[in-house]
Amino acid sequence: MTEYDYEALGLVAGLEIHQQLDTATKLFCQCPTDLREPDAATRSFTRYLHPTRSELGELDDAAVEESMVEREFEYLAYDSTCLVEEDDEPPHELDDEALETVLEIAQLMDMNPVDQAHVMRKIVVDGSNTSGFQRSSLVATDGEIETSDGAVGIEDLMLEEESAQRVAETDDGVRYSLDRLGIPLVEIGTRPDISTPEQALEAAERIGMLLRSTGKVKRGLGTIRQDVNVSIEEGARVEIKGVQSLDDIDDIVHNEVGRQVELVAIRDELEERDASVGDTQDVTAVFEDTDSGVIQGALNSGGSVMAVPLYGFDGLVGREIAPDRRLGTEFSDHAKRHGAGGIFHTDELPAYGVTDEEVAALRDAVGVDPEDAVAIVADETEIAANAIEAVADRAATALEGVPEETRGANDDGTTRYLRPLPGAARMYPETDVPPVEPDPSEVPEPELLTAKVERYQDEYDLGEGLAEQVAYGKYMPLFEDVVADSVDPTLAATTLESTLTELRRDDVPVEALTREHIEDVLEMVDDGDLPNEGVPDLLTVLAEEPDQTAEAAAEEAGLGGADEDEVREAVVEVVERNEAQVEDEGMQAFSGLMGECMGALRGKADGDLVSQLLREEIQKRA
Incomplete structure (x- = not known):
């Protein structure tokens, strides 16, 4: 891995943490916040979404680009789906439980609640919300967390509604599930005080610990997402969306620094070469007899091959700017946004069935010299035309250096282009939801997980390892509740953190166990109706037959206490x-x-x- 002098490069980074809250109902309606499998849907409906103008009559660039590809959005609805979720009824008032949880989080970050919280609409036309916008409200500002490299300011704390869950791509567009739409979501935005990848990771871990300290956030894959804003002095601000794993944050920041360093170097090289981007043109005739399967498939469907000459770009389109990603990959990302499968360029040709002779004919057709490059798109005529224009625009941006944009995180720590950075035209007031006045005076400050670990050791005589497992585990709120009801702390801790883990490894469907199942089993032990040794067997029975009560399952399985x-x-x-x-x-x-x-x-x-x-x-x- 390449080492960088982040201080010399002027690295500046900030985080946006999005965490689902574990509330009984959604943010603007009374529907449950449980997720289900798509095959549990009872019906579906479709929508087409288009950008709207802000109060000042402006259109957001990101929304405009998103709407350039005509897509149908299908929504899977369930037996609990209501008119608010379908956008056929105005939203109800802001959920009190969600607001109280956000105020607890604000206390942990030493933030100042706003006097009055107003709900805003944020334009989103990618189909992830049936209304075409996401509702969001500023709740607190001006906080701070500590890291080993210094304090990181917390700029704002937002209470938002979660988006619909993307289920599948369809022939006509995208399919979404509505069970996730509207789950309360807290968004925490830091100031750009982060100066190394390691500090970014530490800050994210600290925020995650503070969130879990409330005991009121959802746990599991997809319940927390991190966005990272990264720039270097000669680069530009880039927002990287959807980092699913905390462990990836330092790699994401490191690789984005490297990408911007390479793009700046390419800019300098292009300037030395006096490079430029030519006009797009149709080069279908060059490939009439091609053996390339991709190109021939497009032509057989009545499509076209479009090209753009890139003067002075030879050798640079294929230059690596991040692990397994090249400048040409950036061009391809933009082409894909307009429905194309990708691009070919002369730095990688001949290949993919394209011959030396066809490359030479292509160069002649567009009038380029050996120091120049050519990019082509083969697809339906309209798609190819729009895609090659997008490639030309991105190539022109390469002459300037690093573009400001929104990118998506890949599993390998690299990123891909998503859309332009959103602007102020994206936000406007929500007139259907009245403002609220947050009152933090009666909101208790949660106990930090680090303090819980110490208390569990002192008060309940748990070993350090088990105490830490329980405090940081998803069952921490349940542990505290059952112990408060006199269940033996060691039994509760080992059941939640050891027994359930062992059953899961034995392929017992423990995800079917409800909170009530576990509470009832532990209370049976506390009442003397079930020996400790019967806990795994009874949990197994309940997991396999979750409709039973703990008492009925114990009786049926003969697991009651013997005299x-x-x-x-x-x-x-x-x-x-x-x-x-x-x-x-x-x-x-x-x-x-x-x-x-x-x-x-x-x-x-x-x-x-x-x-x-x-x-x-x-x-x-x-």
Whole structure:
């Protein structure tokens, strides 16, 4: 990995953290916030979305580009989907539970709540919201978190509605699921105080810890997303969307610095060459007899091959600017935004069935010299024409250096072009939702997870490792509730962090277990109706038959607590069956017989009682 002097390059970075809140209902309606599989949908409907003008009559550039590709958006609806989610009814008032949670988060970051929170509309025409905009409200400002490289300011705290979940690409557009749409979402934006990739990662981890400290945020894949803003002194601000894993943030920042460094170097080289971008033109005739499958497929469908001459670009279109990504990849990203499958360019040709002779004919057709390059798009005529214009525009931007833009995060730590940076025309007031006046005076400040770890060790006598697992785990709120109801802390902790993990590894469908299932099982142990040893078996039964109650499942499976006479009877039976071993080995036979006794009792008895009675029976016969 290339090392960079981030200070010398003038690296400036900031974060936007988006975290779903674990509320009972959605932000502007009373629908549940549970996610379901798409096949659980009961119906669907379609929409077409178009950008609207702001109050000043302006159109947002990002929205305009998004709308250039005509697409149909299909929405999967469920038995709980309401008219608000379908955008057939105005939104209801802001959810009180969500607002209270956001105020707790604001306290943890030493932020100042606003006097009055107004809901705004943010134009979004990619289909992720049925209304064509996302609702968002500023709740607090001017906070701060600490990192080992200094303080990072928190600029704003927003309460937003989550977007619909993208399910699939269709022949006509995109399919979305509505179960995620409207889940309350907190957005935390830092100031551009981050100066290294490592500090970006540390700041994101710190914010994540503070969010989880509330015990009121959703956990699991897709419930938290990080956006990263990155620029270097000679580059430009680039917003990178959708970083799913915290562990990727430092790589994302490092690779974006490298990409901007390379784009600046390409700009300088193009300036030395006095490079320019020519006019797009139709070069279909050059490829009439081509053996290239991609090009021939386009022509057989009545399409065209469009080209743009790139004067002075030879060798630079194929130059790597990030791992496995080249300047030509950037051009291709822009072409794909207009429906094309990608581009070919002369830095990589002949290849893909295109011959030397066709490359020479292409160069002649557009009138370029050896120091020049050519990019082509083969597709339906309109798509090819729009796509090659987008390539020409991006090539012209390469002459200037690094473009300001919004990019998407890839799994390998690189990024891809998404759209231009949004501007102020994207936001305008939401007139259907009245403003609210946040009152933080009665909102308690949550206990930090770091403090919880120490308290769990001191108050509940948990080991450091188990205490940390529980505090940072998804079941922390449940642990605190059951312990408050007198359940043994060690039993609760091991059940939530060890037993459930082991059952999951054994392919038990633990995701089917509800909070009530686990609470009821632990309370049965606390009431003496179930021995500790019966917990895994009863959870297994409930996971496989989740419609049952814990009591009914225990009775059906014979997992209720056995009295002492029943336990002794089972122990005596095991000892008598192994009488010869007991006579030969005496108390040394205990270990093997203990396992047999527990198996015979099948979770009906506490291990301490079984141990006591087994020792007594062995001593009688030894």
